[in-house]
Amino acid sequence: MATVVAAAILLSPIFCQKSIHFSSSNSQFFGGVSKKINFDEKSVSKRRDLGGFVVASANAGTGGAGRFYINFTGFPFPLGPFLNRRTIRTEALKDSIWLFEQEQALGFSSVSTNIRMTVIRLKSGGLWIHAPIAPTKECIQLVEELNAPVEYIVLPTFAYEHKIFVGPFSRKFPKAQVWVAPRQWSWPLNLPLEFFGIFRAKALRDEDDSTPWANEIEQKVLSLAEVGIGPYVEVAFFHRRSRTLLVTDAVIFVPRRPPDCISKESLLKSAKNGLAVKILSKGKEVPDEPVVDNSSNRQKGWERMVLQILFLGPSNLLEPSATFSQMSRKLIVSPIVKTLVFSKVPDKVRNWIDKIAADWPFRRIIPAHFAAPVNAGSSDLLAAFAFLNELLDDRSIAKPSISLVFASIFGKAASYFPPDDMKTLSSLDNFLVSVGAVKKTASGRRS
């Protein structure tokens, strides 16, 4: 997902300029937006086993009330759900890393994904919090259950969907230091951090060994000034003891099944043949049948959400399974981030990725969306970014190492995206280039 919001940010100039007319392929962007809000209470499951992780959901007593979060977060890009966010905590590594997830919907659409906060216990016993989520009562209780002081709250990105929760979250833990990725900006108004309730934040710097956590967690900053209407900034972290790489939007691993925090209601709503499906059905007749709650309909809902998040306008939303299976269960760069951001400045992205792969012997990756932890090492990361080689000049690619050769063999799979599904993104890209909202994609030996 970066993605949903990165896209919203990049798309917003379009929404604001009513005088611009769309070709039929561009009109697909509006497909996913339906107008209903879902106010349903979600059912509470107190404790469950999920593929070996202990899954805790706060005390059933707090139930729906603990999830109440009324805030039209994110004007002018509203992010749902608006009234009720369930938080699910899983222990990724015994006594040292926990994942906290909530559902995150884009505006009033039926498209949502999971957003993840990661909590690491430092040697001091205190907690280091990466990319905080909405501080509902339930969420705060799940943090407090870890029985350790929150020492640091870290915002690893400029992206709005993560930034909006830092202020409210830090007010719950006023003793914690707040650290943020450099070059923060917002659109359409470039508002100062204070507007988001973030005060006295320190800036994360590239390979800074003077941070208070430097002997346990290292960091590398990707800062792309020239991609579009604002810089793309993401900070990657490496937790040495557990050999874990933390990223925000750089890579994702789409799981086959929907994440637990996505409600049944959202999945079924997305399984319904609405407007988006009618537009994106490859000309096939779209049946208008009611959606019963069964496992295949929930799965269909999930697959449709994923394709819209990845491609904005996938070629066939009516029958999502074929594209879904190509895009799921492997480490990939989300097509939106690839097309609108990383392909614009391949050399800088390549440097960042190469340094991560060379310096950090990680064996698992925790991104802020979709599945985590992903068992993956540097060759998987290089494979996901193999598309950069095609954009770079021959001369700027050093002699490939053995691991890179392997990576590009497997990379065929990891960076191959179905061309039909990429059409909307490519035409969006062309459009944004033509109005000057994003930079032209770097042309390398392939073009």
Ligand SMILES: *[C@@H]1O[C@H](CO)[C@@H](O)[C@H](O)[C@H]1NC(C)=O
């Ligand atoms: C609601 O959202 C705004 C930003 O959109 C933020 O500044 C404010 O602190 C939030 N309030 C709460 C209670 O989370």
Ligand SMILES: *[C@@H]1O[C@H](CO)[C@@H](O)[C@H](O)[C@H]1NC(C)=O
């Ligand atoms: C679920 O319901 C749909 C109709 O909406 C039906 O076609 C499908 O076979 C059902 N699947 C299962 C597993 O019952």
